[in-house]
Amino acid sequence: MELDVSGLQVTYAGVIRALRDIDLRVGTGEIVAVLGSNGAGKTTLLRAITGSLKRHRARVDKGQVTFGGRSLVDAHPADVVNRGVVLVPEGRRVFGRLSVEENLKAGAISVRSRATRAERREKVYGMFPRLAERSGQRAALLSGGEQQMLAIGRALMSGPRLLLLDEPSLGLAPQIVTHIGEVLRQINREGTSVMLVEQNAAMALGVADNGYVLELGRVELSGPAAELAASDDIASLYLGRGHADGTDREAPGKPGGPGGPGSGVGGSGSPGGPKAGTAAQQPTLSRWTPPPRGRFGLLGAGAVTGAGRP
Amino acid sequence: MTTFLSFLLNGLSLGSLYALIALGFVIIYKASEILNFAHGAFLLLGAYVIARVEPSVGFAAAVAIGIAVTALVALASEQILFSRVRSAHVASLTIMTLGLDVLITTDLTRRIGSSVMSLGQPWGADVVRLGGVNISENRLTAIGVAFVLIGLLFAAFRFTSWGVALRAAAEDPEAAALMGIRQARVGAVAWLIAGGLAAVAAVFLTGSPTPGLEPNLRTIAFAAFPAAILGGLDSTTGALAGGLIVGVAESLFAGYSSDLTFLGGGFSVVVPYVVMMLVLVVRPAGLFGTKELHRV
Ligand SMILES: Nc1ncnc2c1ncn2[C@@H]1O[C@H](COP(=O)(O)OP(=O)(O)OP(=O)(O)O)[C@@H](O)[C@H]1O
Ligand SMILES: [Mg+2]
Numbered sequence: 001m002e003l004d005v006s007g008l009q010v011t012y013a014g015v016i017r018a019l020r021d022i023d024l025r026v027g028t029g030e031i032v033a034v035l036g037s038n039g040a041g042k043t044t045l046l047r048a049i050t051g052s053l054k055r056h057r058a059r060v061d062k063g064q065v066t067f068g069g070r071s072l073v074d075a076h077p078a079d080v081v082n083r084g085v086v087l088v089p090e091g092r093r094v095f096g097r098l099s100v101e102e103n104l105k106a107g108a109i110s111v112r113s114r115a116t117r118a119e120r121r122e123k124v125y126g127m128f129p130r131l132a133e134r135s136g137q138r139a140a141l142l143s144g145g146e147q148q149m150l151a152i153g154r155a156l157m158s159g160p161r162l163l164l165l166d167e168p169s170l171g172l173a174p175q176i177v178t179h180i181g182e183v184l185r186q187i188n189r190e191g192t193s194v195m196l197v198e199q200n201a202a203m204a205l206g207v208a209d210n211g212y213v214l215e216l217g218r219v220e221l222s223g224p225a226a227e228l229a230a231s232d233d234i235a236s237l238y239l240g241r242g243h244a245d246g247t248d249r250e251a252p253g254k255p256g257g258p259g260g261p262g263s264g265v266g267g268s269g270s271p272g273g274p275k276a277g278t279a280a281q282q283p284t285l286s287r288w289t290p291p292p293r294g295r296f297g298l299l300g301a302g303a304v305t306g307a308g309r310p
Numbered sequence: 311m312t313t314f315l316s317f318l319l320n321g322l323s324l325g326s327l328y329a330l331i332a333l334g335f336v337i338i339y340k341a342s343e344i345l346n347f348a349h350g351a352f353l354l355l356g357a358y359v360i361a362r363v364e365p366s367v368g369f370a371a372a373v374a375i376g377i378a379v380t381a382l383v384a385l386a387s388e389q390i391l392f393s394r395v396r397s398a399h400v401a402s403l404t405i406m407t408l409g410l411d412v413l414i415t416t417d418l419t420r421r422i423g424s425s426v427m428s429l430g431q432p433w434g435a436d437v438v439r440l441g442g443v444n445i446s447e448n449r450l451t452a453i454g455v456a457f458v459l460i461g462l463l464f465a466a467f468r469f470t471s472w473g474v475a476l477r478a479a480a481e482d483p484e485a486a487a488l489m490g491i492r493q494a495r496v497g498a499v500a501w502l503i504a505g506g507l508a509a510v511a512a513v514f515l516t517g518s519p520t521p522g523l524e525p526n527l528r529t530i531a532f533a534a535f536p537a538a539i540l541g542g543l544d545s546t547t548g549a550l551a552g553g554l555i556v557g558v559a560e561s562l563f564a565g566y567s568s569d570l571t572f573l574g575g576g577f578s579v580v581v582p583y584v585v586m587m588l589v590l591v592v593r594p595a596g597l598f599g600t601k602e603l604h605r606v
Contacts, residue, residue, distance in 0.1 A: 052488065093488075102477075
């Protein structure tokens with residue numbers, strides 16, 4: 001079963017175009033990383049896959065989302081879960097007033113068989129012993145890391161074939177982020193495909209097979225994770241490594257790239273830093289990565305293909 | 311002392327009935343975010359159906375039919391009116407429930423007319439003596455039945471998939487949907503249960519010492535609203551506590567009204583509201599509520 005997104009365009013409230021012409025694929029058994037800064041459209045992409053657009057007054061204008069060949073566009077979120085695709089939402093969203101065990105039960109609502117539920121619960125407890133120790137406690141009392149474990153465990157209760165995660169490393173200590181990366185690898189080894197949306201590129205590209213970079217609602221870059229991780233652009237923009245000798249590669253011809261300035265994506269903040277060179281083409285990036293003088297185009301790293309499929 | 315105990319016991323009985331009604335009100339609110347002011351009308355409907363069919367089918371069958379009809383009408387109103395206009399403002403939905411209330415009540419009031427209908431409770435007006443305290447058999451049975459039902463409901467809430475789904479969806483509808491919970495289905499079950507509970511409460515609220523079914527049953531049931539709100543609106547424990555508090559307070563004030571003439575006659579009628587206001591001033595979210603009521 002593979003997830004296939006093609007030519008996807010999504011609009012909020014009929015006016016705010018959050019995604020345009022997205023092509024993306026998660027093959028069976030793959031881990032795919034989706035990177036992008038704030039407002040790039042990562043969460044919107046996940047909403048489109050999980051049937052949650054309607055709740056946010058958004059819709060698919062164009063394009064397709066299919067899983068195992070069947071369309072997920074306009075599906076009810078519960079049907080998406082039944083088809084084997086489940087999301088660990090941004091900000092964890094565990095049910096704070098429910099106990100840990102009840103959270104897992106809520107995650108297994110689509111599972112008829114009591115035996116299957118019990119088996120999966122034991123598996124989750126095996127994977128996260130901390131949760132087993134706290135099974136009777138209200139989820140609100142767990143630490144952030146434990147809540148993220150619970151959010152992942154809860155999603156696993158439905159027995160997904162494809163697990164989607166929206167910034168699971170957000171606000172967590174480095175060791176816990178590493179642990180989550182290991183857990184995702186393990187889940188993947190056991191046969192679940194993973195689509196990992198992250199701003200933490202180091203972790204995401206570390207575990208993924210392939211990666212995509214979203215900017216302003218478009219796929220700016222995609223390719224094998226190792227190559228993306230090695231590319232200077234990713235290094236400087238997402239991994240916090242320096243921009244050593246950036247100057248000699250000044251703007252290697254980004255031919256009026258597709259994600260031009262002001263492409264209609266609203267609300268994600270304006271460029272905070274000085275605009276220079278191609279700066280205007282990546283306004284959202286400048287907000288959190290202080291722009292090095294004159295250079296922040298994403299393209300240009302030789303090994304990596306341009307927008308599109310890996 | 312025995313009079314006090316008598317007032318207390320009668321208050322507990324009345325309170326357990328309020329709790330049944332308040333619980334229905336609360337689970338509907340939790341499941342659908344609607345304040346269902348048609349709940350009093352559901353109660354009236356349950357009583358009316360039972361009173362109408364009892365002569366031909368007998369009491370037990372009549373109660374079963376009354377419960378079923380009320381539950382189905384509650385479900386139907388949710389399906390026809392409220393689930394379709396999910397996107398409407400909560401206030402509009404609440405006003406819609408008032409409209410439904412007026413509709414059902416007006417029709418039933420016309421049908422009942424000025425008569426006092428009997429539901430044919432087999433225990434009639436018998437009075438039991440319990441350790442020196444007199445209580446009508448009706449009121450005593452009410453306590454037993456109400457507590458069994460409340461116990462079952464609490465167990466369902468805690469342990470069944472429906473209960474977990476309802477609580478999850480009440481806390482975070484979007485996350486619940488992402489876990490595969492169908493809020494519409496959870497809500498439908500909530501309306502069914504709430505309707506059924508209202509019909510049960512009607513059986514006892516129309517029994518001794520009340521002479522029978524009169525249209526003002528709906529106003530009696532209205533005391534369950536402040537009970538639900540002072541308990542915390544989104545808390546089932548709160549509905550139980552609120553119901554009991556309101557029932558006991560009302561019964562005590564009614565019982566001692568001759569000593570409390572400075573409050574004016576009929577003060578017991580406003581007691582539920584006074585208690586509610588006092589509680590809300592101190593705890594705006596109610597006794598057990600988790601959300602302040604600003605959403606309404
Ligand atoms: N409910 C909404 N209504 C209107 N516009 C929205 C809504 N949600 C998101 N948007 C807009 O869609 C664009 C993409 O937002 P999205 O939340 O998908 O970004 P993101 O990549 O997940 O960002 P972040 O890293 O901050 O979570 C943004 O411009 C945002 O303002
Ligand atoms: Mg997001």
